[in-house]
Amino acid sequence: MDETWELTQMTRIEVVINGEDVAVAEDLFSGAGARGFTAVPNVSGLGHSGHHQGRLLFNQRDGLTLLTVVLPPERAGALLEGLRSLLANRSGVMLVSDTWVSRPEYFQ
Amino acid sequence: MSGDDPVAARVRLLAQVEEAARSIAPLWPLSTAIAVNPLWDLRQMSFHQAVRQAQQVLGISGYPSWALFAQAYARGRVTAEDLRAVIDGGSRAAASRDVQAWDEPELGIRRWQTAAERHDDIFGSEVAASVDREVAKWCAAYLAGIVPAGPTGGFHAAWRTVVVFDPSARSLAGGAGRKRLAELGTDPEDTILTCLDLLGIGDEDRVPELARHLGRMPGWAGHAKWRSRWAAPDHPGPSLHLVDYLAVRLCYEAVLLANEAARPGLGTRRTGKRRRARTAPHARSEGGTHALYDGHPDRAGGAVVVDLPDDVRRHLGGLSATALADVWLAAYEAHFRDRLLAALDRPPLEPPPCPEAQVVFCIDVRSEALRHQLEACGPYETLGFAGFFALPIRFGPWWSDEATDLCPVLLRPSARLGERAVSSTGAAERELTGRQAVAASHRAFDATRKGALSQFLLAEAGGMVAGPVVLAKTLAPSWYQAVRRWAHQVIAPAAAAAVDVDPPASAMSDDEQALLAEAALTTMGLTRRFAPLVVLCGHGSTTENNPYASSLDCGACGGNRGGPSARAAAAILNRQAIRALLAERGITIPATSVFLAAEHDTATDTVTVLDTHLVPQDHAEGVATLQSALDRAGAATAAGRAPLLPGTDGRHRVTDPAGRAADWAQVRPEWGLARNAALIAAPRSVSAGVSLGSRCFLHSYDAVTDPDGVALETILTAPMVVAHWINAQYYFSTVDPDILSAGDKTAHNIVAGVGVVQGAGGDLRVGLPLQSLYDGDRAYHEPVRLLLVVEAPEMLLEAVIARNPVLQDLFDGQWVHVAAREDGHDHWKIRRAGGTWVRWTPAGARTEEDAARG
Structure with missing residues (x-):
């Protein structure tokens, strides 16, 4: 990373979960002190239990949603632990990666 | 990672609360009460495994009682042949083995317990019951507004401010204990963690501990779950969330058990007190409805004897209690399935080639008998579709600022639709003035009724009027309802109105409307051969003095009446702009076809065509003829239903469905969806001409018009x-x-x-x-x-x-x-x-x- 870019390192956590689990994931984000997140509803794909349909016309609870949250690395561990616990008994995907942001105060 | 990190501990707790809450169902408020699978969040497990978990958390049985099976066997509702077929079925045998494995003695079903329950079990105390009583009291007070909700914080914060003055808390916990209740934490999550530590509940034991806390009172916990997981974030009123609810419960438990521990004589089991039974929940015998499954099908707690053939008896005798119940349930279900499929196993009965009208009813089982009767009344074709007619809307009448969500709870409304008065300005003003006067009088009455002193004045002054009204409602309910309707019509005569679906007044664009219209028509298989009249018929139930009224209304409309959804859908499908867009998508609706809205009152089996002022003149005669047919079909349906309603003692108001609907003392205005058993997704020709006994949800579906399965997917993932x-x-x-x-x-x-x-x-x-x-x-x-x-x-x-x-x-x-x-x-x-x-x-x-x- 070029230091002249003046970016701050953060941790990005992406979760793909059922629409009906979004509310509890939001609670976990909030509990971990995340200041915001992005939700993309009705995502589709292929997982270990087969293809997952994208948008269901008249059922928003069983479609998949992609949630992306960015927070300081020191707070990521708490959230990861909660999400891992949440996903222990339900389908979902969790991806964790380093990321850099230009306005860190928005994520503190 | 972060074993002692307080943030990590809170986040982990939130996940544990979520896991614990899987065994309880959300409970919707009465105004939008809907049916829900109580074990829905355990659906990733098999039925048997989910029932097992619910047995541990809630103490349910999960299977019909042995008495029910025995009675069913005695009257031929389940037969030895049904049982043999289940026993001989390979997959069922495998399933039963699975059930048997779950029912092994070493895995014996034992109800999970809270710390208070364990204490009560050992010492014969009643701490758990005290916690329930106090928490229920405060939940009710909080939601009723008696305990003021603070500007920030929820139930836990509000409770902390008042519990220190509660004489009941002092009586239970003493003065110091009462103070301690409010000192265990300010944040609900931290409070829960503190209490769990005080109670000695380790991290690995928290989920069953919390689950049992929720399972002790599934009603209040269910309301909290609804508020936490299903309610719109901006839902008005005090909010009772799961973590607040658990925090308050655990405060009581921690303080009361600490007090118990400090009492002299701890460590000695008290004698002479009742100890809680720790047997498997399904082995209870309560009120004759939960007899013992003891593994021997010829004994039912000594009450009922079933004379089974020897071969069946041999097979069933070796099964565990749960596996036995599983076999009986499967046989009971197969008996119904066999008769239904046999009835449908015949050449399709094609609809009339040129129907005068196509009437689309909700898939609700109560529509089936009416459809059957209407088809017999003339050249009418009927179809079935979810009663919100593919429109997830929030709807408000033109004379009110309030709006109602009209869609299944699986959806959130995508747009708000209103209506406009189309009568003369004078007529609209008169209705509005009348409605405002009625609303003002209701408000004044309520204020007076709740006033500290005014309620006594009201009783004195209003008694002379209330007495005759109560007598009229009791002795002549139909007459009273007719008078009330007449008075309302005099005070606020209804002005003609129309749903506003034309952009920009409508929040839905033409493209959105066309998409939803296309989805509705293709899903129900109505893409060609349109009749001159296409009626979209919602439904609702008119009952009196019935807190569960919404459970009798349309579930697809979120527990509300379906008339507004039908009106909105009909208005959209009559728009030329929408028909042009549909034509581009291959659905051509002839200019001679008109869509109408109607509403089926399931309590009286009357069907009313709505918005008749919008019917083109050249269709008026057809509508009048159809209304006449609907009246005949409704009367025949009601006559067929009346003998099934209990209390047929010859009194007209009891045997007459309309009389029951008007009776404020009637606890069973209709049977609702009782005896529902199947959903048929097929062309109507598969089931037409067969009387299905109001037991089947009927969804029209034509696989020929659905090569990629999109319509089938919509039906299975939503209406089903x-x-x-x-x-x-x-x-x-x-x-x-x-x-x-x-x-x-x-x-x-x-x-x-x-x-x-x-x-x-x-x-x-x-x-x-x-x-x-x-x-x-x-x-x-x-x-x-x-x-x-x-x-x-x-x-x-x-x-x-x-x-x-x-x-x-x-x-x-x-x-x-x-x-x-x-x-x-x-x-x-x-x-x-x-x-x-x-x-x-x-x-x-x-x-x-x-x-x-x-």
């Missing part, structure tokens, strides 16, 4: 899920009335508009009232799991299942049974868990074949 919820609610309320039904209506008291309690207080009741399920001691509803009957190619069906985990859960987990055939020339097949299909053979025939082979 809703039908399953309804079916499962009826099932569990019937088999576990003590825990999962709302109990006897006559003892209900409404609490804060969110639910009812039995008597003076306690837990909110969940599920359906007994009067919706039982006729006296006899179960009117037959508890069977939903049978999905589909006419579609097997490959198409499997492709839809493969890309929807919710369907895999429901079908492979035996929550819903599936039967299908490709078309009228095909044989019915039964889907086994995992996606294997076997040709359907009725139980009797199979036994004869087996006998011939053997």
Whole structure:
């Protein structure tokens, strides 16, 4: 990373979960002190239990949603632990990666 | 990672609370009460495994009582042939082995317990009951607004401010203990963690501990779950969330158990006190409805004897209690399935070639009899579709600022639609003025009724008027209702109105409207051959003095009447702009076809065509003829239904459905969806001409017009899920009335508009009232799991299942049974868990074949 870019390192956590689990994931984000997140509803794909349909016309609870949250690395561990616990008994995907942001105060 | 990090501990706790809450169902407020599978969040487990977990958390049985099976056997509702067929069925035997494995003695079912329950068990105290009583009291007070909610913080924060003044808390915990209740934490999550530590509950034991805390009062916990997981974030009123609820419970438990520990004599079991039974929940015997499954089918707690053939007795005698119940339930369900498929196993009865009208009813089982009668009245074709007609809307009438969400709870409204008065300005003003006057009088009455002193004045002054009104409502309810309607019409005569669907007044663009219209028409298979009149018929139920009124309205409309949805959909489908867009998508609606809205009142079986002022003159005669046919069909349906309603003692108001609907003392205005058992997704020609006894949800579906399975997927992931919820609610309320039904209506008291309690207080009741399920001691509803009957190619069906985990859960987990055939020339097949299909053979025939082979 070029230091002249003046970016701050953060941790990005992406979760793909059922629409009906979004509310509890939001609670976990909030509990971990995340200041915001992005939700993309009705995502589709292929997982270990087969293809997952994208948008269901008249059922928003069983479609998949992609949630992306960015927070300081020191707070990521708490959230990861909660999400891992949440996903222990339900389908979902969790991806964790380093990321850099230009306005860190928005994520503190 | 962060073992002692307080943030990590809080986040981990939130996940544990979520996991603990899986065993309880959300409970919607009374105004939008809907049926829900009480074990919906356990659906990733098989039915049997989920029931087992619920036995541990809630103490339910999960299976029909042995007495119910014995009675069913005695009257031929389940036969030895049915039992043999289940015993001989390979997959069922495997399933039973699975059940047996879960029922091994070393894994014996033991109810999870809270720390207070464990203490009570050992010392004979009643701490757990005290906690329930106090928490229920404060929940009710908080939601009723008696405990003021602060500007920030929820139930826990509000409770902390008042509990320190509570004499009851002082009586239970002493002065210091009462103070301690409010000192265990300010943040609900931290409070829970503190209390769990004080109670010595380790991290690995927290989920069952918290689950049992929620399971002790599934009503209040269910309300909290609804608020936390289902309610719109901006839902008005005090909010009771799961963590607040648990925090308050655990505060009481921590303080009361600390007090108990400090009492002299601890460590010595008290004698002479009742100890809680720790037997398997399904081994309870309560009120004759939960007899003992003891592994021997010829004994039912000594009450009922079933004379089974020796071969069946031999097979069943070796099964565990739960496996035995599983076999009986499967046989009970197969008996119904065999008769239904036999009735449908005949050449299709094609609809009239040129119908004068096509009437689209909601899939609700109560529509079936009316459809059957209407088809017999003339050249009318009927179809079935979810009663919100594909419009997830928030709707408000033109004379009010308030709006109602009209869509299944699986959806959030995508747009708000209103209406406009189309009468003269004077007529509209007169209705508005009248409605405002009525509303003002109601407000004044309520204010007076609740005033500290004015309520006494009201009783004195109003008694002279109230007395005759009460007499009229009691002795002549139909007459009273007619007078009330007349008075309302005089005060606020209804002005003609129309739903505003034209952009920009409508929040839905033309493209959005066309998309939803296309979805509705293709899903129900109505894409050609339009009749001159196409009627979209919603439904609702007119009842009096009924806290559960919304449970009798349209579930697809969120527990509301379906008329507005039908009106909006008809208005959209009559727009030229929408028809032009539909034509571009291959659906051409002739200019001579007009869409109309109607509403079926399921309590009286009357159907009213709505917005008749919008009917073109050249269709007026057709509408009048149709209304006449609907009147005849409704009368015939009501006449067929009347003998099934209890209390037929010859008095007109009891036997007449309209009289029952008007009677404020009537606890069973209609049977609702009792006896629901199957959903048929097929062209109407498959079931037309067959009387299905109001037991089937009927969804029109034509696989020929659905090559990629999109319509089938829509039906299975939405209407079928809703039908399953309804079916499962009826099932569990019937088999576990003590825990999962709302109990006897006559003892209900409404609490804060969110639910009812039995008597003076306690837990909110969940599920359906007994009067919706039982006729006296006899179960009117037959508890069977939903049978999905589909006419579609097997490959198409499997492709839809493969890309929807919710369907895999429901079908492979035996929550819903599936039967299908490709078309009228095909044989019915039964889907086994995992996606294997076997040709359907009725139980009797199979036994004869087996006998011939053997």
